[in-house]
Amino acid sequence: GENVEQHPSTLSVQEGDSAVIKCTYSDSASNYFPWYKQELGKRPQLIIDIRSNVGEKKDQRIAVTLNKTAKHFSLHITETQPEDSAVYFCAASAGHTDKLIFGTGTRLQVFP
């Protein structure tokens, strides 16, 4: 079955710096890769996703890149702000409402 690995487990940055979180997946059939942000005690919230027919997607300060050959995808947050502090999860699925297989999460701390 699918296995998703996520690094780093914790990440601390100064406000205004960029943050990068990386994930690898094992199942070449996976074609949908969402990223969720989870604040303490809250539900996971989708922040961006990418499908395997594109290599990059951007939404304001957030971007995701996908390398299908290497089976890895990354989340890039630019101009970080303290409110970006949260746990970020990557996930992969075979698409069309298939189950999500999650990475173990990255705790991002943005210091003012």
Added chain:
Amino acid sequence: GAGVSQSPSNKVTEKGKDVELRCDPISGHTALYWYRQSLGQGLEFLIYFQGNSAPDKSGLPSDRFSAERTGGSVSTLTIQRTQQEDSAVYLCASSLWTDTDTQYFGPGTRLTVL
């Protein structure tokens, strides 16, 4: 519109008791998922419903866990003879049966087994 809702928000039970957790998906969402999140861990898939049927139960950790969905809407996750290792946050998500795969999560039920 209303998002995914779950009840109860917190449940404390004694080892050996049965518990039922409820999920109300977003109206019109035919796909429903249950995940489990242990303290400080990622989300672990449990079961997936399409309508009232469960084509993927592969994540249920033991036969003490079961789930049902009636009327293509509300789902109940039942854990029988609870054990301390069942303590976790149980999250429900739903999505539309279209090419869109986005899963929307509920707030979760925090289960504590004493």
